[in-house]
Amino acid sequence: MKAGLGLALATVVLCLLCALHLAAGARFSSPALVVDALFNHDPRNYQHVVVIKQRLTRLVVAGYAGAVLSVSGLLFQKILRNDLVSPSTLGINSGAVAFVILGIYIFELNGAALFWPALIGGVAAVAVTFLAAGLVSRGGRDPLSLILGGAMTATLFSSATTFAISLDPDRFGNLMGWLVGDIGNFDYQPLAWLWPVGLAGIGLAFILCRQIDLLTLGTEQAAMLGADPRLVRAGTLALAIPLAISAVCVVGPIGFVGLVAPHITRLLIGETGRVALAFCALCGAVIVITADIAARTLLAPQLLQVGTVMALCGGIAFLVIVVTTLRRRVA
């Protein structure tokens, strides 16, 4: 597919999904009602309130989380030249969650202040994952080493989380949804503080896109083409980690979108250039918005957690990606 056409199609699909997201729910709202609620809002009309407070806010949160997680995943996959890495498979999600729980438990932090322990947790998780991958590395560049390292790290941090929660279960009762990854009706509140992280991260990713593309050719080749590999790699990590963390702070550890969206991008329009980056962001937004529509309508009026829906679909996608990656390596 031509890159420009792909981008246009992704935009159209995203717009249609946004419309569907606003209309669908426990009770289907007519398009006329949605338009009314958006442009002629009446705070006393309960259905208007539902469309704005419960659906529009969720839509924005879902779109944001999908976009930043996917861009983060694409950046990781490019600079580590490993198709299996993503914020979740590198253990970043688990690290952030563990440190957030500790931040709440020890320092009684809340709201946007939790971004900082989450960021520290994310960085710590990446460090532990690289370390563990170095230990299990079976020589050469085995893409599975990092994933094994990530799995160990995730297990480690998850048990820390569980331990901290078990010390004072009552205090974390209202965090249960966030812990599996969910979009709540009030999630737009931290997002109101955190969106600049996403904007700056994606903006810088666009600016650095060319250097990051050079790095996909290998360290030496990138150096010969005029990039400073260590600088670009460090800079990209400094973008990809906060991007993922800004989403985890809002919606919790939603996995797999950061893994799957880059693969869809690669499959449809390739991975080189700014158009691919934009496509990947749109693709991630589409995935999480779709998951949120499913979460709200599959068992309506009961709500499912978006994290649960994503884990179900994403787990299968992960398996497919691992199997095809291994097959390609054998071939």
Place this chain on the structure above:
Amino acid sequence: MKAGKEQGETILTLEDVTFGYGDRAVLDAVSLVFRPGEFVAVVGPNGCGKSTLLKAMAGLIAPGRGSVMLAGQRVLAFPRKKLAQRMAMLAQSNEAPAGMVVADLVGMSRFVHEGWLSRGTPDDQAHIDAAMRTMAVADLADRRVGELSGGQLQRCRMAMALAQDADILLLDEPTNHLDLKHQYALLEMAREQAARGRAVIAVLHDLTHASLYADRVILMDGGRVVADGSAADVLTCTNIADVYGITTVARTFGRAIVHLPESAGE
């Protein structure tokens, strides 16, 4: 032809370059001079330090002793982008991602000429198109890297190096993966680049190729330069026996020197 091809002008100088891993010296006091307009072949047995020599020239490794100078300045002191404007390299490893489109791959080398705002200019496109025509890969422009044969990818990577438009071309076993026709086409191309005033420095395995195309041959063994000069002076049976440990008989066809095992010459 570029200006300043007169004898004596040097573009790249190696002084006493020594590099090793632990106690093992991979490069041992190598001193060499390269001039614009020269096609130099570096030959020698496996593990003699040929590829390491190219890496040292490219500033990819820091020699333990000695220095590599480009236009009077240490290569290692160049910012990578500035260095890449002067020097392009075809590395041995084939690591381009399978999903990358060939036109994008070739265009990667134009990064060195891009500013923050000036990219994808007609000049960039002209260089990309010319390089792809030169390497006969223009018809592959829309293909993905993963669909290419080894030889096709090698030619695309060579096109990428050409599109970089640098004064110095370092080629590490450029004929790898290529069939007979494309091997000779690549060597012709390399000689032509030298004739345009570039310094072309190629690690070659095939001594016949080296004798047929290179202006100068550098024979290496155990990290040292054993001989440096014209093919006729360097590729002698004595040198070959010393370095490769095989007794050969040499036959010449015009410029070409072919070394055959002794048994084949009887």
